[in-house]
Amino acid sequence: MSPSAGSASPHPSSQRLMKLAVVGAAFLVVAGGAAFYYASKGMKSGTSGDAIVVTIKDGTCDPNTISVPAGRSTFTIVNNSDRALEWEILDGVMVLEERENIIPGFSQTLQAKLKAGDYEITCGLLNSPRGILHVTPSAESDAEAARPALVAYLGPLAEFQVFLVTQTNALVKATQALDDAIKAGDLEKARESYQKARLPYKQIEPMADRFADLHNAIDPVADYLEKREEDPGFTGFHRIEYGLYAKNSTDGLSPIAAKLVADVTALKDRVRGLRIPPEQIAKGAGRLVGQIAETKITSGEDHYAKTDLADFEANIAGVARMMALLKPVAVQAAPAVVADIDGRIADANSALKALRGPDGFPPYDSVNAENRKALAQTMQALAERIGKLNTAVGLE
Amino acid sequence: MMKLKLTLSVSLLAVAAIMPRVAMAEVSPLDLVGPIADYKIYVSENAEKLVTNTKAFTDAVKAGELDKAKALFGSTRMSYEAIEPIAELFSDLDGSIDSRADDHEKAEKDPEFTGFHRIEYGLFAENSTKDLAPFADKLMADVTELNKRITDLTLPPEKVVGGAAVLMEEVAATKISGEEDRYSHTDLWDFKANFDGSRKIFDLVRPLVEKDDSAFVTKVSGNFDKVDTTLAKYKTAEGYQLYDKLTEDDRAVLAAAVNTLAEDLSTLRGKLGLN
Numbered sequence: 001m002s003p004s005a006g007s008a009s010p011h012p013s014s015q016r017l018m019k020l021a022v023v024g025a026a027f028l029v030v031a032g033g034a035a036f037y038y039a040s041k042g043m044k045s046g047t048s049g050d051a052i053v054v055t056i057k058d059g060t061c062d063p064n065t066i067s068v069p070a071g072r073s074t075f076t077i078v079n080n081s082d083r084a085l086e087w088e089i090l091d092g093v094m095v096l097e098e099r100e101n102i103i104p105g106f107s108q109t110l111q112a113k114l115k116a117g118d119y120e121i122t123c124g125l126l127n128s129p130r131g132i133l134h135v136t137p138s139a140e141s142d143a144e145a146a147r148p149a150l151v152a153y154l155g156p157l158a159e160f161q162v163f164l165v166t167q168t169n170a171l172v173k174a175t176q177a178l179d180d181a182i183k184a185g186d187l188e189k190a191r192e193s194y195q196k197a198r199l200p201y202k203q204i205e206p207m208a209d210r211f212a213d214l215h216n217a218i219d220p221v222a223d224y225l226e227k228r229e230e231d232p233g234f235t236g237f238h239r240i241e242y243g244l245y246a247k248n249s250t251d252g253l254s255p256i257a258a259k260l261v262a263d264v265t266a267l268k269d270r271v272r273g274l275r276i277p278p279e280q281i282a283k284g285a286g287r288l289v290g291q292i293a294e295t296k297i298t299s300g301e302d303h304y305a306k307t308d309l310a311d312f313e314a315n316i317a318g319v320a321r322m323m324a325l326l327k328p329v330a331v332q333a334a335p336a337v338v339a340d341i342d343g344r345i346a347d348a349n350s351a352l353k354a355l356r357g358p359d360g361f362p363p364y365d366s367v368n369a370e371n372r373k374a375l376a377q378t379m380q381a382l383a384e385r386i387g388k389l390n391t392a393v394g395l396e
Numbered sequence: 397m398m399k400l401k402l403t404l405s406v407s408l409l410a411v412a413a414i415m416p417r418v419a420m421a422e423v424s425p426l427d428l429v430g431p432i433a434d435y436k437i438y439v440s441e442n443a444e445k446l447v448t449n450t451k452a453f454t455d456a457v458k459a460g461e462l463d464k465a466k467a468l469f470g471s472t473r474m475s476y477e478a479i480e481p482i483a484e485l486f487s488d489l490d491g492s493i494d495s496r497a498d499d500h501e502k503a504e505k506d507p508e509f510t511g512f513h514r515i516e517y518g519l520f521a522e523n524s525t526k527d528l529a530p531f532a533d534k535l536m537a538d539v540t541e542l543n544k545r546i547t548d549l550t551l552p553p554e555k556v557v558g559g560a561a562v563l564m565e566e567v568a569a570t571k572i573s574g575e576e577d578r579y580s581h582t583d584l585w586d587f588k589a590n591f592d593g594s595r596k597i598f599d600l601v602r603p604l605v606e607k608d609d610s611a612f613v614t615k616v617s618g619n620f621d622k623v624d625t626t627l628a629k630y631k632t633a634e635g636y637q638l639y640d641k642l643t644e645d646d647r648a649v650l651a652a653a654v655n656t657l658a659e660d661l662s663t664l665r666g667k668l669g670l671n
Contacts, residue, residue: 155432158432328550
């Protein structure tokens with residue numbers, strides 16, 4: 001960069017000199033651009049070497065329809081209009097690439113990596129008619145879509161991390177409210193807070209259950225403990241649930257609630273540091289749905305509050321979110337598998353919805369064996385379809 | 397001004413041409429998940445702040461409170477300017493929220509000239525809130541929609557990392573010249589927000605670059621510090637002084653730092669394997 005980039009000078013004479021220099025430089029660039037432009041005019045469809053030259057004048061692009069193979073393309077935009085302009089490649093309303101502030105008489109170069117499809121290009125002012133950019137499939141892009149590179153998952157993985165942060169924040173907040181209600185001895189409020197706090201936990205269960213120590217402290221079920229409800233290891237959500245719903249009291253729950261707040265806060269911090277490779281998303285989601293189908297529907301977890309259906313619904317919401325995040329990448333490699341998963345998620349949601357009454361979900365012990373079996377089959381079908389995803393996109 | 401733009405566009409071309417397309421082997425895409433997630437949270441927080449501040453601003457416009465609306469203009473824009481690399485991905489909203497008169501055929505008189513700068517034109521050039529209510533309502537609806545779309549958007553990683561340079565180019569192209577906020581001269585507020593937004597991206601990926609290229613990190617930090625120190629001189633209780641208070645010397649310091657930052661930060665994508 002020229003050290004004189006701060007072009008302002010206190011001396012009028014040198015300013016004038018500078019102006020001259022600028023005009024001179026501008027002339028050279030214009031002349032160069034024009035030479036380039038005329039040289040490129042002779043070639044078919046405005047290509048020059050590897051670059052596609054697009055000239056903008058009077059609110060139109062020349063050429064106005066461009067066709068390039070999928071992959072990396074270079075565009076040289078020549079501004080032959082009398083106003084500074086920006087040039088954009090648009091996918092609907094979304095800007096894929098842009099160059100701003102192209103000065104009249106100047107050109108700028110832009111590199112874009114484009115997927116097959118039809119796009120628009122801007123040609124001057126905001127209301128100027130747009131040109132068309134056809135991107136045709138290429139062997140290279142087809143191969144890339146069939147087996148997406150790790151970098152293709154970066155966006156979805158970051159968004160999954162945001163989802164985990166949002167849910168763990170909600171979990172900590174709701175657990176604090178539960179702790180407050182218990183401390184205040186307010187049974188009704190505590191029950192309400194308990195149900196609220198379960199939902200974010202259930203949404204992120206495929207990742208939360210990876211931390212064995214915290215999982216055993218936050219969500220153990222009495223069935224798996226030697227002395228069941230009397231076991232000192234019986235802590236966390238279900239211990240509180242036992243107090244609130246089986247004993248109808250907040251008595252003695254304060255230390256348990258305080259410990260739960262500490263544990264979900266630790267969970268939040270640990271989830272934040274998780275380094276999740278892309279294959280873990282479908283793996284975690286498939287494993288959880290499989291557990292629902294095989295054991296949770298039969299035995300239940302919420303023995304005292306009987307809110308298992310709300311748990312399942314939150315589990316499926318989390319799984320649906322995980323699948324939606326992978327979709328833009330996965331759909332190119334395995335459209336049929338993705339459509340199948342979408343269909344099974346819809347089935348699982350309808351099966352749950354069918355069990356809902358006017359006041360929400362009924363107590364889980366009122367769901368008969370036939371309905372449980374049907375629900376389990378729907379979950380099993382979903383787990384199987386999710387199980388196919390990683391292989392279909394080349395992740396395992 | 398022309399000189400600066402010229403130098404910048406030519407130098408960017410040069411950088412683009414010689415920029416090596418090799419990524420540092422040490423940076424795995426998985427290393428970038430955390431920074432990009434953090435940036436999404438930063439963008440979301442700013443989008444929410446934009447909605448809150450725009451409500452207060454447009455309420456003042458609609459209530460005919462000229463002085464209050466003028467006072468809120470500069471600060472309201474900051475959360476938009478800070479996240480511009482993402483906000484401007486939505487071409488329709490960027491056009492209706494932040495286009496300048498030059499982007500429209502009939503300039504200030506064009507019916508499609510809306511958003512911040514249309515309201516700015518009314519408040520500062522015409523010195524009145526008259527007839528601004530429809531523009532205020534439209535701006536409010538547009539920033540609300542922007543917030544919603546940002547929530548649903550999976551950020552394109554290359555736009556996040558590339559955004560650090562884009563913000564500096566934006567400053568060089570339209571802020572240094574004082575043309576962005578030409579009616580209100582609140583350019584230094586935008587300037588500060590663009591810098592903060594660029595520095596946020598840099599700080600998030602800094603640990604990934606630092607181990608292999610500490611000289612680069614030191615140079616970029618130094619230039620960010622230089623800009624901060626220079627801008628701090630113009631800080632007032634409410635925000636920043638008007639653009640015409642900026643001395644020629646300071647403008648030169650800022651311009652040089654902006655250009656170097658734009659050039660240096662444009663290599664970030666390559667360094668992180670995102671070209």
